[in-house]
Amino acid sequence: ATPTTAAQNVVIDRALLNAFKALPARFEDPKNPITPEKVELGRMLYFDTRLSKNQDVSCNSCHDLNKFGVDGKPFSTGHKKQLGGRNSPTVYNSGGHLLQFWDGRAANLEEQAKGPILNPVEMAMPSAERVVETVKSIPGYVTAFQKAFPGEADPVTYDNLAKAIGAFERQLVTPSRFDKFLAGDDKALSEAEKVGLKKFLDQGCQTCHNGAAIGGSLQKLGLVVPFQSKDQGRFDLTKKEADRMIFRVPTLRNVAKTAPYFHDGSVKDLQTAVKLMAQHQFGKQISDDDAKSIVTFLDSLTGELPKSYIAKPKLPASGPKTPKPDPS
Amino acid sequence: ATPTTAAQNVVIDRALLNAFKALPARFEDPKNPITPEKVELGRMLYFDTRLSKNQDVSCNSCHDLNKFGVDGKPFSTGHKKQLGGRNSPTVYNSGGHLLQFWDGRAANLEEQAKGPILNPVEMAMPSAERVVETVKSIPGYVTAFQKAFPGEADPVTYDNLAKAIGAFERQLVTPSRFDKFLAGDDKALSEAEKVGLKKFLDQGCQTCHNGAAIGGSLQKLGLVVPFQSKDQGRFDLTKKEADRMIFRVPTLRNVAKTAPYFHDGSVKDLQTAVKLMAQHQFGKQISDDDAKSIVTFLDSLTGELPKSYIAKPKLPASGPKTPKPDPS
Ligand code: HEC
Ligand code: HEC
Ligand code: HEC
Ligand code: HEC
Ligand SMILES: [Ca+2]
Ligand SMILES: [Ca+2]
Known part of the structure; x- marks a missing residue:
């Protein structure tokens, strides 16, 4: 059976595309200007398992940059193979989200980065001071912090560590053919992808999935048909009914x-x-064909990984005072 | 011409109503449990112009509780009749918003309340310390703070002042016939209102206007057709493109x-x-009749003001050290 959905010359109302934005080269934040030195340092820290208690978990363990920033598991395993309670979201393009984490509890990437290192089921470091101590024990890092934060008397701080990781992440962007299409190139999407895009737009998915990240604001999961979940999202954080x-x-x-x-x-x-989204957010049952067609469009959002940017760097050698792995 | 939109027996798909929630009696926040003593104190503070530099502006000046919590002006006038840059939103039901202010910069009502008192174009107090000093100079307030925050050694603090105002605001709720309708009473809305509700739902307005407050999350104004405005919303706060x-x-x-x-x-x-919303958020031109019909539905969201709850209380008398109005 040939896909009949791939009709010729489907016309997309380009005004509706204003809901989206082409990906920028980087997600800038004036509070943390991106410099090559910060990025280089951030990249090393991102891959460094010495930021975890047992020195066996790094950011990249759960957000594998070669695997589109995820680990493919429902829940990730962190320190002592403990399972977290939520699926690891991708770090690619997450700078385009209005807020970070599934419940939006961090305002930006820099604030976010401080979480997992101290989270007992993730990297399990006992305190920010301990992290700073560890970093200071590694001579190559001390130099790298000095370069990344020139003019600061004591550049190795937990805040600066988060800034370096944030700066690195702000350039984890994966432009795709969809961006060319947004820029005006009608041929950048296949007819089948355009059919799927039209269905996506007709359903109104873009009221929630919009902007450069095609997502990013706070919304209710189960707007129409309740979604069963022990996890109550932002409510678990604030205990406010509205959340x-x-x-x-x-x-x-x-x-x-x-x-x-x-x-x-x-x-x-x-x-x-996709079918669950239509059901829970709109109260609509969509056909398998329609869902397939939307998936065809979603495939066009797969971008190119920035191979050299994400190559694992050589990490600086431990010093005499660098703590040993602590499996406890 | 009789309104032909008021067709008989319009049927609303009740599943779609899950997007909304009936108003609770109060918007609880476990971080600030509501007590009668806090509420009584908060009510006095809400009406007290002595919390402003020239002692001529109170919360109620811009959020008149007898006028549905607004002042009816495009921009409010604060200290020295200065104009603010944004329209005063209503304080009724604002506890149901996920975030406070037009740009969502405060997480809750307590955090919000600390803003206007110190804002130079609103109540213009020079510092939180000065506010506390003023409150402490009013013997009746000292007693009221002691009652509202029992067991605290030094209950008159800026944080507690915000908590008292917050507790008062958390009960500023205005249930309407729509809540009865949500609870299952099909007769609570007129046929014309139901026609309007159906149009509202068919357009998909509830993807953004939902929950108990029928609003409350962060969204892009001008999702499809750009909205001209010098004010760039959350961007002006964070300087992030995504905002x-x-x-x-x-x-x-x-x-x-x-x-x-x-x-x-x-x-x-x-x-x-309403017409502008359809245009800017969906890229749709809706007819005057459809817009009128949606307005008919929106009228059903007008609730009852809690007359005795919002009656202006007797304010405690100034003491010998209470500062005088400062018109500078
Ligand atoms: C053991 C697994 C694990 C490790 C290690 C880990 N993360 Fe995560 N990460 C998660 C999970 C799970 C979430 C979602 C948690 C939530 O929302 O409550 C998350 C969320 C995030 C987000 C938010 C993305 C979004 O779109 O909301 C970013 C960014 C992120 N992690 C980056 C990092 C960085 C940087 C590090 C290292 C400093 C790191 N993670 C280490 C599992 C992990
Ligand atoms: C009213 C808001 C809203 C609408 C409309 C909406 N979504 Fe979602 N979508 C969400 C939320 C919130 C989540 C995250 C749910 C969670 O916590 O697991 C989500 C998650 C998803 C996911 C899973 C992504 C992931 O990485 O886990 C897909 C795929 C998706 N949406 C596609 C769609 C499609 C297709 C449509 C239109 C048919 C749509 N959405 C409409 C809010 C919405
Ligand atoms: C001079 C006018 C003025 C005064 C006085 C004033 N406000 Fe406001 N209020 C505003 C304006 C304007 C906004 C919106 C500002 C923005 O979003 O940037 C606002 C926002 C709010 C909000 C957020 C509502 C929402 O839905 O986001 C609350 C709650 C509020 N004010 C309560 C108070 C309280 C309590 C006081 C006294 C302590 C007070 N206001 C004093 C003008 C005023
Ligand atoms: C994609 C999100 C979104 C959708 C869909 C949406 N709105 Fe809105 N609405 C907003 C935002 C954001 C504002 C505030 C705009 C501003 O900053 O002035 C708003 C404001 C309004 C206002 C003005 C309220 C006030 O107090 O100033 C009305 C009325 C309104 N919307 C009605 C509707 C109707 C009716 C629909 C459906 C036809 C609709 N909206 C669809 C996001 C949305
Ligand atoms: Ca996933
Ligand atoms: Ca108004």
């Missing part, structure tokens, strides 16, 4: 590569995720 | 009474505001 089942809308960029889906990683395939 | 034109979606409760509309108060009548 019950409010989750940060995830980016749809690279979504074909970031299974399993939803905050609980409960859904394995994208077509099912 | 450009992102505004907190305002409650639609009592919207018939809270003209003028939008963050800049640029639109005088509700029917025009």
Whole structure:
């Protein structure tokens, strides 16, 4: 059977595309200007397992940059193979989210980066002071912090560590053919992808999945049909009724590569995720063909990984005082 | 001409109503439990002009509780009749918003309340210390703070002042016939209102205007058709591109009474505001009749003001050390 959905010359109302934005080269934040020195340092820290208690977990363990920034598991394993309670979102393009984490509890990437290192089920470091101590024990890092934060008397701080990681992440962007299409190139998407895009727009998915990240604001999961979940999203953070089942809308960029889906990683395939969205957010049952067609469009959001930018750097050698792994 | 939109027996798909929530009796926050003593204190503070530099502006000046929590002006006048840059949103039901202010910069009402008192164009107090000093100079307040925050050695603090105001505001709720309708009473709305509700739902307005407040998350104003505005919303706060034109979606409760509309108060009548929403958020031109019909529905969101709860209380007398008005 040939896909009949791939009709010729589907016309997209370009005004509707204003809901999206082409990816910028980097997500700037004037509070943390990006410099090559910060990025270089941030890249090393991102890959460094010495930022974890047992020196066996790094950011890259859960957000594998060669795997579109995820680990492919419903829940990640951190320190002592403990399972976290939420699916690891991708770090690619996350600078385009209005807020970070599934419940939006961090305002930006720099604030976000301070979380996992101290989280007992993730990297499990006992305190920010301990992290700073560890970094200071590694001579190559001391030099790298000095270069990244010139003129500061005591550049090795937890805040600066977060800034370096944030600066590195701000350039984790993956432009795709969809960006060319947004820029005006009608041929950048295939007819089948345009059919899917039209269905996406007709359903109104872009009221929640919009902007450069194609996601990023806070919304209720289960707006129409309740979504069963022990995790109540932002409510678990604030205990305010208004926040019950409010989750940060995830980016749809690279979504074909970031299974399993939803905050609980409960859904394995994208077509099912799309059908569940239509059902829970709009109260609509969409056909398998329509869901497939939307998936075809979503595939066009798979971008190119910046191979050399994400290559694992050589990490500076430990010094005599660098703590040993602590498996406890 | 009789309104042909008021067809008999319009049927609303009740599943779609899950997007909304009936108003609670109060918006609880476990971080600030509501007690009668806090509320009583908060009410006095809400009406007290002595919290402003020239002792001529109170919360109630811009958020008149007898006028549905607004002042009816595009921009409010504060200290020395200075104009602010944004329209005063209603304080009724604002506890149901996920975030406070047009740009969402405060996480809750308690944090919010600390802003206007120190804002130079609003109440213009020079510092939190000065506010505390003023309150401490009023013997009746010292007693009221002791009652509201029992067991605290030094209860008159700026934080506690914000908590008292917050506790008072958390009960500024205005249930309407729409809540009865949500609870299952099909007769609570007229046929014409149901027709309007159906149009509202068919357009998809509830993807942004939802929950108990019928509003409250962050969204882009001008999702499809750009909205001209010097004010760039959350971008002006964070300077992040992703935040450009992102505004907190305002409650639609009592919207018939809270003209003028939008963050800049640029639109005088509700029917025009509705048409602009369809145009800017969906790229759709809706007819005057459809807009009128949606307005008919929105009228049903006008609730009852809690007359005795909002009656202006007797304010405690100034003491010998209470500062005099400062018109400078
Ligand atoms: C053991 C697994 C694990 C490790 C290690 C880990 N993360 Fe995460 N990361 C997660 C999970 C799970 C979430 C979602 C948690 C939540 O929302 O409550 C997350 C969320 C994030 C987000 C938010 C993305 C978004 O779109 O909201 C970013 C960015 C991020 N992590 C970066 C990092 C960085 C940088 C490091 C290292 C300093 C790191 N992570 C280490 C599992 C991990
Ligand atoms: C009213 C808001 C809203 C609408 C409309 C909406 N979504 Fe979502 N979407 C969300 C939220 C919130 C989540 C995250 C849910 C969670 O916490 O697991 C999500 C998650 C997803 C995911 C899973 C992404 C991942 O990485 O786990 C996909 C795929 C998706 N949406 C596609 C769609 C499609 C296709 C449509 C239209 C048919 C749509 N969405 C409409 C809010 C919305
Ligand atoms: C001179 C006018 C003025 C005064 C006085 C004033 N406000 Fe406001 N209020 C505003 C304006 C304007 C905004 C919106 C500002 C913005 O979003 O940037 C606002 C926002 C708010 C909000 C947020 C509502 C929402 O839905 O986001 C609350 C709550 C509020 N004010 C309560 C108070 C309280 C309590 C006081 C006294 C302590 C007070 N206001 C004093 C003008 C005023
Ligand atoms: C994609 C999100 C979104 C959608 C869809 C949406 N709105 Fe809005 N609405 C907003 C935002 C954001 C504002 C605040 C704009 C501002 O900053 O002035 C707003 C403001 C309004 C206002 C003015 C309220 C006030 O107090 O100033 C009205 C009325 C309104 N919307 C009605 C509607 C109607 C009716 C629909 C459907 C036809 C709709 N909206 C669809 C996001 C949305
Ligand atoms: Ca995933
Ligand atoms: Ca108004």
